[in-house]
């Protein structure tokens with residue numbers, strides 16, 4: 190007997206038929222004698238619809254009310270799955286974030302989980318053989334008692350946090366792909382499924398654009414050592430042996446990975462904007478004058494490049510921000526123009542960031558240089574480069590995204 194968390198994403202619970210399919214996956218594990226907590230997302234498209242309604246109501250709405258609205262999608266699917274399970278003769282009870290409770294910080298819209306009480310769930314596993322069906326994505330602020338949400342894709346984080354709280358053997362992430370691939374399989378059909386990936390690599394992949402797992406869920410998994418297994422919900426539930434090893438990807442500690450490749454995966458993001466601050470004084474304090482106000486406005490700055498000035502007097506500073514923050518960032522810079530003292534701002538929004546990730550890069554030199562050459566041969570210009578221990582990122586024009594990803598995918602031998 191094992192204790193499992195089973196998480197189902199939006200496409201896996203998109204309608205009643207798919208919810209029935211999910212219930213059959215759950216029934217299979219219960220039949221094998223396991224204790225199960227299920228975490229569900231809203232039906233696919235639902236959260237987008239709810240977010241759009243909030244914007245329609247008022248573009249600058251109160252984040253507490255945003256949370257009251259957008260958390261409702263998961264409330265529906267949790268209740269529905271419990272109904273369907275009961276209809277199949279499986280004991281089940283739904284739980285919303287505030288009912289467990291899942292206590293969070295006060296950052297409405299992007300709250301962090303602080304604590305989960307798993308005691309009641311475990312008691313019910315034992316006493317009633319009851320499946321817990323938990324609404325993902327939502328929690329409750331510790332002090333105000335108001336509903337919070339965990340940021341887009343947050344049901345992954347709910348699932349991993351529940352797994353840590355009830356000390357589950359495994360956290361199964363059921364989704365519309367059967368694992369984590371070397372890159373998004375929807376963009377590169379030759380992408381290969383990885384049998385295992387280290388937490389650190391998954392963290393980079395997720396934060397650099399692969400939306401298969403929410404970044405915070407991987408962080409939590411790493412901290413609490415939760416074994417996360419990404420697998421498909423679209424396989425016929427009854428064809429799966431609950432004691433066997435189905436196709437999927439295990440996210441685990443790097444010591445568990447025997448055959449480590451130099452490059453494990455490629456991520457990309459088109460949600461970037463580039464801002465160049467032209468002709469600022471080349472003197473101490475200028476970077477602080479630019480990035481201080483941006484940080485105060487909670488804008489995440491990435492890929493900073495500063496030119497060496499040719500005249501010793503002025504220089505240019507280029508950086509990227511998420512496309513969603515682009516307008517705010519330029520407004521902030523316009524306001525601080527007096528203190529920064531720049532001549533003009535140049536901007537580009539049709540750009541993409543391509544990132545190559547692999548723990549093996551720690552011990553291999555020249556990995557990035559190969560990419561520069563391969564992209565040059567395709568005529569793709571690189572606008573900016575950043576590197577760190579286990580990854581490098583390149584900024585290019587967005588129209589070349591697919592070509593660049595495919596080129597690098599073959600270059601690093603990920604096609605086979």
Ligand code: ADP
Nearest residue numbers: 198199200364365369370372373375399400401
């Ligand atoms: P869910 O609704 O189940 O949470 P998501 O849409 O959030 O599912 O995440 C699954 C999607 O992530 C896949 O459909 C796939 O297109 C995308 N994806 C991006 N990069 C990768 C990758 N490297 N491996 C697998 N899937 C990826």
Ligand code: ASP
Nearest residue numbers: 230236326341342343344
């Ligand atoms: N329903 C939420 C979203 O679409 C949370 C999730 O699906 O993980 O972002």
Ligand code: MG
Nearest residue numbers: 198342400401
């Ligand atoms: Mg998701």
